[in-house]
Amino acid sequence: MRVLVTGAAGFIGSNLVDRLLHDGHQVTGYDNFSTGMYRFLESARAAATFRLIEGDLLDRDKLDEAMREVDVVFHMAANADVRFGLEHPRRDLEQNTIATFNVLEAMRVNQVKTIAFASTGSVYGEATVIPTPETAPFPVQTSLYGASKLAGEGLIAAYAEGFAIRGYIFRFVSILGERYTHGHVVDFMHKLATDPATLHILGNGLQRKSYLYVGDCIDAMLTAVTTTNAKINIFNLGTDEYCEVKDSVGWITRRLGLDPRLTYSGGERGWVGDTPFIFLDTQRIRSLGWRPRLSIREAVERTVDWLKSHPWAFAQRSVD
Amino acid sequence: MRVLVTGAAGFIGSNLVDRLLHDGHQVTGYDNFSTGMYRFLESARAAATFRLIEGDLLDRDKLDEAMREVDVVFHMAANADVRFGLEHPRRDLEQNTIATFNVLEAMRVNQVKTIAFASTGSVYGEATVIPTPETAPFPVQTSLYGASKLAGEGLIAAYAEGFAIRGYIFRFVSILGERYTHGHVVDFMHKLATDPATLHILGNGLQRKSYLYVGDCIDAMLTAVTTTNAKINIFNLGTDEYCEVKDSVGWITRRLGLDPRLTYSGGERGWVGDTPFIFLDTQRIRSLGWRPRLSIREAVERTVDWLKSHPWAFAQRSVD
Numbered sequence: 001m002r003v004l005v006t007g008a009a010g011f012i013g014s015n016l017v018d019r020l021l022h023d024g025h026q027v028t029g030y031d032n033f034s035t036g037m038y039r040f041l042e043s044a045r046a047a048a049t050f051r052l053i054e055g056d057l058l059d060r061d062k063l064d065e066a067m068r069e070v071d072v073v074f075h076m077a078a079n080a081d082v083r084f085g086l087e088h089p090r091r092d093l094e095q096n097t098i099a100t101f102n103v104l105e106a107m108r109v110n111q112v113k114t115i116a117f118a119s120t121g122s123v124y125g126e127a128t129v130i131p132t133p134e135t136a137p138f139p140v141q142t143s144l145y146g147a148s149k150l151a152g153e154g155l156i157a158a159y160a161e162g163f164a165i166r167g168y169i170f171r172f173v174s175i176l177g178e179r180y181t182h183g184h185v186v187d188f189m190h191k192l193a194t195d196p197a198t199l200h201i202l203g204n205g206l207q208r209k210s211y212l213y214v215g216d217c218i219d220a221m222l223t224a225v226t227t228t229n230a231k232i233n234i235f236n237l238g239t240d241e242y243c244e245v246k247d248s249v250g251w252i253t254r255r256l257g258l259d260p261r262l263t264y265s266g267g268e269r270g271w272v273g274d275t276p277f278i279f280l281d282t283q284r285i286r287s288l289g290w291r292p293r294l295s296i297r298e299a300v301e302r303t304v305d306w307l308k309s310h311p312w313a314f315a316q317r318s319v320d
Numbered sequence: 321m322r323v324l325v326t327g328a329a330g331f332i333g334s335n336l337v338d339r340l341l342h343d344g345h346q347v348t349g350y351d352n353f354s355t356g357m358y359r360f361l362e363s364a365r366a367a368a369t370f371r372l373i374e375g376d377l378l379d380r381d382k383l384d385e386a387m388r389e390v391d392v393v394f395h396m397a398a399n400a401d402v403r404f405g406l407e408h409p410r411r412d413l414e415q416n417t418i419a420t421f422n423v424l425e426a427m428r429v430n431q432v433k434t435i436a437f438a439s440t441g442s443v444y445g446e447a448t449v450i451p452t453p454e455t456a457p458f459p460v461q462t463s464l465y466g467a468s469k470l471a472g473e474g475l476i477a478a479y480a481e482g483f484a485i486r487g488y489i490f491r492f493v494s495i496l497g498e499r500y501t502h503g504h505v506v507d508f509m510h511k512l513a514t515d516p517a518t519l520h521i522l523g524n525g526l527q528r529k530s531y532l533y534v535g536d537c538i539d540a541m542l543t544a545v546t547t548t549n550a551k552i553n554i555f556n557l558g559t560d561e562y563c564e565v566k567d568s569v570g571w572i573t574r575r576l577g578l579d580p581r582l583t584y585s586g587g588e589r590g591w592v593g594d595t596p597f598i599f600l601d602t603q604r605i606r607s608l609g610w611r612p613r614l615s616i617r618e619a620v621e622r623t624v625d626w627l628k629s630h631p632w633a634f635a636q637r638s639v640d
Contacts, residue, residue: 086482089428093421097471101413108409124458125477135457138444140552142481147474151417154467157445161462161593162406232460273481 004028004070004112006057006103007077008044009036011179012118015214016074017044019222025049030066031077032056039312040179057099060106067106072114072225075103078149080182082122083271085144096148097155104159116168116225119153121210121236121280122146123171131281134171134234143273153234160231167231168224170217173238173280176299177214178306181313184245185303188252190314192260199253199260202270205246208277210238213294213302223290236280239292239299245270251297255304322346324390324432326377326423327397328364329356331499332438335534336394337364339542345369350386351397352376359632360499377419380426387426392434392545395423398469400502402442403591405464416468417475424479436488436545439473441530441556441600442466443491451601454491454554463593473554480551487551488544490537493558493600496619497534498626501633504565505623508572510634512580519573519580522590525566528597530558533614533622543610556600559612559619565590571617575624 003020007013008029013036020027021044029041029052044050055062057077067073079095100117107115124132125142141147156167174183191199220237246262253260268276294302307313323340327333328349333356340347341364348371349361364370375382377397387393399415420437427435444452445462461467476487494503511519540557566582573580588596614622627633 085478089425089479090421093418093475097417098413101410105409137455138458140554141474141477144475144478144482147471147478150474151467151471154461154470155413155464157461158405158464158467158593159409162464234460273478 002026002069002071003074004030004066005074005076006030007036008052009033009038009040010076011181012175012214012217013076014040014044014179015177016076016218016221017041017050019218021047021050027051028053028066028070030055030063057102058094060102063102063106064109067110067112070110070112072116073103073107073112074116074221075100076118078118079145082143082145082273086272089144092144092148096145097151100152101155104155107165108159108163113164114166115156116221117152117156117170119149119169119171120146121171121173121238121278122275123150123153126275130277131279132236133281134236134284142275157232166229167233168221169232169234170221170224171234171236171280172217173210173212173278175214175217176211176303178302179313180214180303180306184248185252185300186307186314188249189256189304189307192253192256192258196258197260198263199249200263200265201245201249202265203245203274204264204266204268205244205249205262206268207245207270207274208242208279209245210242210279211296211299212238212292213299216292216294220285220290223288224285227288235285236282237285238280238282239296240282241296242279243296248300251300252304255301322389322391323394324348324350324386324392325394325396326350327356328372329353329358329360330396331501332495332534332537333396334360334364334499335497336396336538336541337361337370339538341367341370347371348373348386348390350375350383377422378414380422383422383426384429387430387432390430390432392436393423393427393432394436394541395420396438398438399465402463402465402593406592409464412464412468416465417471420472421475424475427485428479428483433484434486435476436541437472437476437490439469439489439491440466441491441493441558441598442595443470443473446595450597451599452556453601454556454604462595477552486549487553488541489552489554490541490544491554491556491600492537493530493532493598495534495537496531496623498622499633500534500623500626504568505572505620506627506634508569509576509624509627512573512576512578516578517580518583519569520583520585521565521569522585523565523594524586524588525564525569525582525584526588527565527590527594528562528599529565530562530599531616531619532558532612533619536612536614540605540610543608544605547608555605556602557605558600558602559616560602561616562599563616568620571620572624575621
């Protein structure tokens with residue numbers, strides 16, 4: 001396959017690039033390097049079957065050019081900053097919704113017929129059914145990030161109907177693993193690097209969240225793309241378990257050999273738009289034979305280990 | 321109330337303006353007159369409590385200015401062309417999704433706290449539950465129009481959560497009545513004006529659709545806005561019945577005193593993205609005491625009568 005990966009220099013994107021190259025595919029990476037890192041593409045750039053294009057998804061000319069002679073697009077690029085969406089409302093609209101529209105238009109112009117899209121469990125808002133299936137009741141959005149991804153999903157489905165493309169929509173829980181640079185594990189580790197004796201936690205620590213290891217996430221996407229072929233294929237991706245934020249804190253601090261005093265900001269949400277309980281029903285993707293190999297605890301620990309051995313990744317952490 | 325109506329010179333918008341003025345409110349009408357008509361605002365413009373601003377929703381400066389000293393926004397402006405969305409994919413994104421984002425941003429800047437939004441039953445795609453309730457299973461979009469309105473709904477909900485605004489989202493069936501210029505009634509009447517002896521119908525004529533009279537639609541919106549006040553209030557608006565396209569054809573032709581030979585393009589959809597069965601569950605809005613006054617047949621006949629007596633409205637019809 002000739003594959004275009006948007007957000008190729010990001011956390012999930014670069015892992016996907018490496019996997020696709022390893023599997024023998026021809027890969028074009030597209031990234032604007034606003035948060036992506038050249039270091040994540042070091043091994044990919046050594047491959048003759050890899051081509052890197054530095055470009056923005058809002059630059060239609062560059063994108064149209066990158067889309068030539070492509071069979072499948074993995075559209076991983078996004079503004080993934082859920083928590084600070086309210087500080088820059090236009091960012092999600094541009095980088096998620098309009099960017100996805102541009103990808104679809106470039107596909108249409110170039111007759112590219114398949115797209116796989118990194119959506120999010122955030123599109124369920126505060127789900128009324130948990131574990132949440134893909135057919136959950138019509139959700140009410142609670143974040144600009146979720147709203148922008150929902151808009152992307154809608155565009156893909158409408159293009160699938162109208163322009164005979166095939167769409168794979170993956171609603172992720174939070175992803176952990178190598179090259180993770182953004183989220184609670186890196187935030188906690190950064191705080192502990194400054195003060196190993198105390199750790200302040202947003203919310204009451206009882207927020208229940210589900211996580212998935214990046215390798216399992218990529219396995220799931222490739223399983224779906226190679227085994228199903230409806231016009232629109234929608235899959236939740238997650239593990240069959242959840243943990244509380246304070247469980248995760250325990251795993252992180254033990255892995256670091258620390259025993260900090262914990263303080264809490266209180267309340268059942270860590271911030272405006274935080275979802276107190278995320279747990280997705282993954283029966284649909286499991287029915288294709290996929291299973292995650294790592295538990296949440298193993299994924300957290302592997303993430304801690306990777307961050308410890310790659311301290312430069314902290315430069316990418318989100319600001320608290 | 322000081323009310324801003326976007327799309328004030330459109331079909332539903334201008335009827336709403338007249339009603340709000342009649343009820344004693346101070347109204348600012350905002351329209352770019354791309355499809356709106358000055359004639360629809362003739363009586364409004366004679367009112368001292370009406371102010372008209374000719375502007376585009378993509379013009380943020382003008383919109384910000386219009387939004388000053390406003391209590392409630394009725395955001396009716398849209399590209400309402402469902403059927404030809406595929407011919408100009410960017411139009412729905414700009415005029416529906418980005419325009420709605422701009423309205424919300426202008427509200428935020430001006431501390432306007434309430435928005436009522438003209439959404440559509442099209443957001444349900446091809447619904448799996450009929451009559452379709454507001455909590456129907458997570459829909460898959462089938463048109464760029466539906467996708468763009470869904471994106472608008474998501475933005476409103478995210479702003480409600482993040483910026484403490486109140487949102488009313490109305491999912492309309494197709495609306496009929498005075499100042500209707502766009503849709504099957506005007507299309508059929510235009511064809512019959514050219515050739516009264518034959519009428520060609522897209523699809524097999526068995527598509528089942530629900531319609532609502534514009535006056536009933538406005539009553540429903542005002543009922544909701546004045547009696548409920550959750551953060552997000554979502555209501556289907558429609559009648560408690562549906563008809564087949566050929567029922568509607570019969571009512572139209574009889575009203576015109578014609579008996580054309582009917583031909584059909586065939587297939588259960590009139591065009592790509594057409595929904596073969598639209599019928600919304602309206603229990604939620606009915607629970608507030610609202611009832612439609614006109615049946616579908618009465619609404620169709622009233623529309624025919626209005627179009628007959630306002631032949632200039634044909635200039636606005638969509639091209640077949």
